[in-house]
Amino acid sequence: MTGFLTLQGKRALITGGTQGTGVATVALFRELGAQVLTTARTRPENLPEQIFVAADLTTAQGCRAVAEAARGRMGGVDILVHVLGGSSAPGGGFAALTDEEWQKELDWNLLSAVRLDRALVPGMMAQGAGVVIHVTSIQRLMPLPGSTTGYASAKAALSTYSKSLAKEVSPKGVRVLRVAPGWIETEAAIRHAERLAQEAGTDYEGGKRIIMEALGGIPLGRPAKPAEIASLIAFLASDRASSITGTEHVIDGGTVPTA
Known part of the structure; x- marks a missing residue:
């Protein structure tokens, strides 16, 4: 395999593309030749309207709208990158997490990916090729009890779900991977x-x-810098990583200790 890294001709949906790692990933994918669609609740002025769809992916309705936009504007997707994630939970440990807070963490960090995959991965399977990348977190291994219990738990669930999806759809030509950043x-x-x-x-x-x-x-x-996370995502999404699936790739500057 020769030549520079390229995503030329690939159709990519990148969630959470208006902040941090999402911004860097959208920019790099476009630079590498991909046709990109991204989404968030509101569009920043510096983001072209033609590559954006406004939606709240913490809701089932928002996920449906984005999936329909991906099919309508691009005819489907070849690469699906789930950057969206975060937490608004209060500090104070497990006792501060109400049912409502738990649901927010799950909708934000797990169910948005589950719903979009359910809508778009069948199209990848039908074409016999595709890549799904779930951005998890080292928090699933190193939660901070005072502040990230809900977030870390949701990311742990996302990682387990991602591994199971990989086992199911990799024989159909769809690679599924995880990128686990530390502090960005x-x-x-x-x-x-x-x-x-x-x-x-x-x-x-x-x-x-x-x-x-x-x-x-x-x-x-x-x-880590957002551009460094984006570079790892782009490599894994490219044909240069065509034999990699089902794995989690930690990018944390060595934070997670190994036994």
Whole structure:
């Protein structure tokens, strides 16, 4: 196999494409030649209208709308990247998580992917080729009890679901993979580090160190950049990774210890 990495001619749906890793992934896929459709609740002004569909993927109706848009605008998808994820749960540990908060975490981090896969993967199977990438998190292995129990649990469920889907559809030509980032230096992460720095009376680098210490340390000494996560996703989605399926690829600067 020769030549540069390319996604030329591929039709890709990337969720959560207006922030952080999603923005970087949309930009890289377009640079590599893919026809891209992305989605979020609202479109930022700098994102072309023709590649965007407004929808709330935490709802079944929103997922249906995006799947219909993918079929209507692109005739289906060859690559489906689930970047969407996050948490709005309050701190305070397990007792602070009401049924409503648990449902939000599951809708946001698990069921959005399940619903879109159910709508679009059959088309991949029918054409005998496709790639699904679920962005999970190292939190499924290293939850923070005070703040990420719901998020981490939903990501753990997403990882298990992804592995099962891979076993089912890989014989039909559809590869299913997981990308598990650690701490990513997104806009939201920068704001969080700045808040911590202000509270601790230190600078931004000091705020970053506070976060890294809470994670048990990052041997690489820094968080990942969104573009680095996007590069891994693009490689896995490309034909250069055509024999890889069912696996999880951790990109965390060495945060997760191994036995």
